[in-house]
Amino acid sequence: MKAKSGDFVLPGDALGVTEEFLPSEWTYEEEGKIRSLVAGTVSIDQKNKKISIIPKTKSPAILSRGVVILGQIKDVRGQRAMVEIEGIKDTNRSLPISCVGGIHISQAQKGYVDKLTDDFRIGDIVEAKVTKVLGIDNADLTTADDELGVLKAMCTKCRYFMNKIGKNQVKCPNCGNKETRKLSSKYEG
Amino acid sequence: MINIITNRDLEVKSEAKGSERPDGRAYNELRPLKIEAGVLERADGSAYLEFGDNKVLAAVYGPREFHIRRFLKPNMAVLRCRYNMAPFSVEDRKRPGPDRRSLEISKLTSEALSPAVFLEKFPRSSIDVFIEVLQAEGGTRCAGITAASVALADAGIPMRDMVVACAAGKANGQIVMDLSEWEDKEGEADVPVAIMPRTGEITLLQMDGQLTKDEFEQALDLAKEGCMKISVEQKKAIKNRYGGD
Numbered sequence: 001m002k003a004k005s006g007d008f009v010l011p012g013d014a015l016g017v018t019e020e021f022l023p024s025e026w027t028y029e030e031e032g033k034i035r036s037l038v039a040g041t042v043s044i045d046q047k048n049k050k051i052s053i054i055p056k057t058k059s060p061a062i063l064s065r066g067v068v069i070l071g072q073i074k075d076v077r078g079q080r081a082m083v084e085i086e087g088i089k090d091t092n093r094s095l096p097i098s099c100v101g102g103i104h105i106s107q108a109q110k111g112y113v114d115k116l117t118d119d120f121r122i123g124d125i126v127e128a129k130v131t132k133v134l135g136i137d138n139a140d141l142t143t144a145d146d147e148l149g150v151l152k153a154m155c156t157k158c159r160y161f162m163n164k165i166g167k168n169q170v171k172c173p174n175c176g177n178k179e180t181r182k183l184s185s186k187y188e189g
Numbered sequence: 190m191i192n193i194i195t196n197r198d199l200e201v202k203s204e205a206k207g208s209e210r211p212d213g214r215a216y217n218e219l220r221p222l223k224i225e226a227g228v229l230e231r232a233d234g235s236a237y238l239e240f241g242d243n244k245v246l247a248a249v250y251g252p253r254e255f256h257i258r259r260f261l262k263p264n265m266a267v268l269r270c271r272y273n274m275a276p277f278s279v280e281d282r283k284r285p286g287p288d289r290r291s292l293e294i295s296k297l298t299s300e301a302l303s304p305a306v307f308l309e310k311f312p313r314s315s316i317d318v319f320i321e322v323l324q325a326e327g328g329t330r331c332a333g334i335t336a337a338s339v340a341l342a343d344a345g346i347p348m349r350d351m352v353v354a355c356a357a358g359k360a361n362g363q364i365v366m367d368l369s370e371w372e373d374k375e376g377e378a379d380v381p382v383a384i385m386p387r388t389g390e391i392t393l394l395q396m397d398g399q400l401t402k403d404e405f406e407q408a409l410d411l412a413k414e415g416c417m418k419i420s421v422e423q424k425k426a427i428k429n430r431y432g433g434d
Contacts, residue, residue, distance in 0.1 A: 008431070010424055011305075011348040012387050028307070037307065037347035039427050056431035057345035058233065060252050060311070093233055096252035096266070120428070136312060138229035 005044045008056070009036040016049050030082040061093040063133055068148070069141070071101060071123045079105050083128065083141060099137045103128060109149070109182045111150040119182040120141075123154040127184055149184035160189035209363060211372065214242045216365045217411060219355075219418055224336070224426035234344025236426065241369060242326035247336035247411040248319045249344040255315035270299035272333055275323040294330045301334050301354065301383040301393035302322045307347040316346060327370035334383050334393065335419055342427050350421050352392055354383035355415030357408040364404055366411045380405070382412035384385040386420040389413070 003015040015034045015103035021044070023034045027045060038040075040055040063069070063085070069148045071083040085099040092104050101127075108119045120126070127148050128141035153162045156179065162170035171178050209216070229235035232248035239245075255261050272294040276285045287295075298320065306316065318340065320333040331354035338352040355395030358368045360376030373379050378398030384391050400408060 008428065010351065010427055012385075013239055028347075028349075030349075035349075038345050039431055040341055055345050057343055059345040060233075067211040094253045096311045132314055 003042045003044075003051075005042055007042045008040070009042055009053065010039050011036060015042060015053075021049050021051040022052040023120065026053035026055055027051060058091075058093065061088045061091050061095050063088070063095065063099055063130060063139055065133060067130050068127060069101065069130060069139075070125070070127055070151075073120045073122055073126060074100070076117050076120050077123060078116065081108070081116055083126060085139070089127065097137050099139065101128065101130070101139040101141040103141045103143055107131065107140070107144055110144050117178045120150065121154065121156055121179070121181070123124055123159070124150045125152040126150050127186070143182055143184075146185045149182040149187075151184050151186060152188060153179070153181045153183075155179070193242040195209060210359065210365060210369075212369055214367075216363060217414065219367045219415055220369065222338055222419060222422050224422050226339050226422065226426045226430040232340075232344075234340045234342070234346070236336045236339035236343060238332055238339070239242070240328065240332045240335075241367075242324060243322070243329055243332045244324040245329065245332045245336045247321060247333065247340040248321075249316065249317075249337070249340040249346070251316040251344075252311035252314040253317070253345070255313060261313055264305075264312050266313075267315045268299050268303045268306060268308060268318065269315055270295045270302070270318045270320065270337070271321045272298055272322070272330070274325060274329070276403045278322045278325045294333070297393055298330065298334055298337060298394070302337060302341065302352050304390070304392050305338065305348050305350050305352045305385055306341065307349070310347055315405060316341075325367055325370070327373040328381070330354070331356050331381050333408055339423050339426050343430065349388075350385040350387045351420065351427075352383055353386055353416045353420040354381060354393060354425055355412050355419055356381040357412035359398065359400060359404060359408065364407045364411060366415045378404075378408070380408045380412055382409060382416065384416045 013036045018032050023029045024036045027129045036053050038055045040053040043052050068089040071085045071086050074084045075082040081103040083101040085101050105116050128143050130139045131142050132140040153170050157177050158175045160172050160174040162172050223239040225237045227235045234249035236247045252266050272291050274283050276283050305368050318337045322329045334354035358379040360372035379402045380396045383393035
């Protein structure tokens with residue numbers, strides 16, 4: 001009955017007893033036994049006495065600390081930009097519920113930011129990392145990294161997608177309006 | 190009236206003399222079974238099952254956003270099922286679309302699968318299961334449930350166990366496992382059963398026809414025995430797909 005590290009297990013398979021290990025990711029406890037939730041391989045952390053499963057199947061999209069999300073700016077307030085989280089990067093599974101995230105002015109980029117509207121505007125498509133999950137449908141986000149930030153910016157005057165013209169500088173191809181953004185290194189003008 | 194004699198009718202008549210069951214199986218013998226996981230590219234999880242002449246495709250989507258506010262549950266996910274028979278799945282063309290029978294089977298499939306799934310892990314969302322019967326030959330509801338739980342496991346949805354279903358019943362005065370279409374129609378009774386094989390908990394139990402108390406218990410035991418045999422194949426399907434030894 002006792003599972004070893006690397007064993008392939010199916011949902012409901014017994015992994016060990018609760019006296020022995022702490023149930024960790026993708027496991028659950030039932031009547032003193034630790035069981036697997038999904039099909040995958042067993043991973044035992046002897047140092048911390050934790051037992052977890054590394055899923056072999058695709059997993060549902062779950063918002064957790066450290067994951068990179070894609071979203072759209074819904075509102076820019078004095079201290080915080082609100083992001084509608086559309087999905088998790090590198091998965092095609094949709095989120096179980098609609099989630100919103102907030103980018104605090106201190107988390108927008110590495111240096112000092114005078115006004116948050118210099119970094120984000122409503123309608124921008126952004127890539128951000130989750131720093132903290134609040135409840136089930138809310139998260140704190142950060143874009144203070146080169147690969148994080150605005151992926152596609154919209155002109156505030158005519159709603160055209162703008163072209164990158166320099167570091168954190170964008171220009172509208174339609175009306176020539178120049179604006180600033182916290183751009184991602186992967187900006188697609 | 191014109192009588193069309195198909196190969197199947199001939200088969201039934203000729204073999205009925207030699208064996209006690211029309212297709213020559215023993216009383217506790219299943220039809221040949223094949224299950225494959227992860228067959229559909231765009232579904233989150235899927236499975237294809239062949240059980241005798243039954244051919245069933247199951248797809249799982251979710252957990253995903255649930256838009257029907259009045260059915261939404263604030264503390265758990267909702268498992269929705271749609272059982273559908275293709276118009277070409279039966280001998281006489283079936284009128285496409287949901288009817289009384291498939292609506293009932295959809296409801297009971299969802300109720301049979303729900304106890305095994307950790308719905309409380311995904312509040313306010315829905316998990317959608319689609320079961321398409323491509324070819325039917327008796328026992329499609331059991332085949333559908335069996336395929337759907339493989340598809341759920343393939344989607345990586347947290348579960349306590351993989352639900353498995355099998356029927357038993359009475360045909361030609363004998364209690365038999367896994368009724369074929371002929372035995373289902375001509376027989377005296379049909380008892381489809383779904384269980385969670387690890388604990389033996391029953392998640393679906395129906396009976397059509399008449400059985401004595403003893404016969405019913407015999408049929409129930411036989412159906413459970415069949416479930417256990419099918420469960421082995423279910424597990425094999427997931428192992429084959431995801432490279433466990």
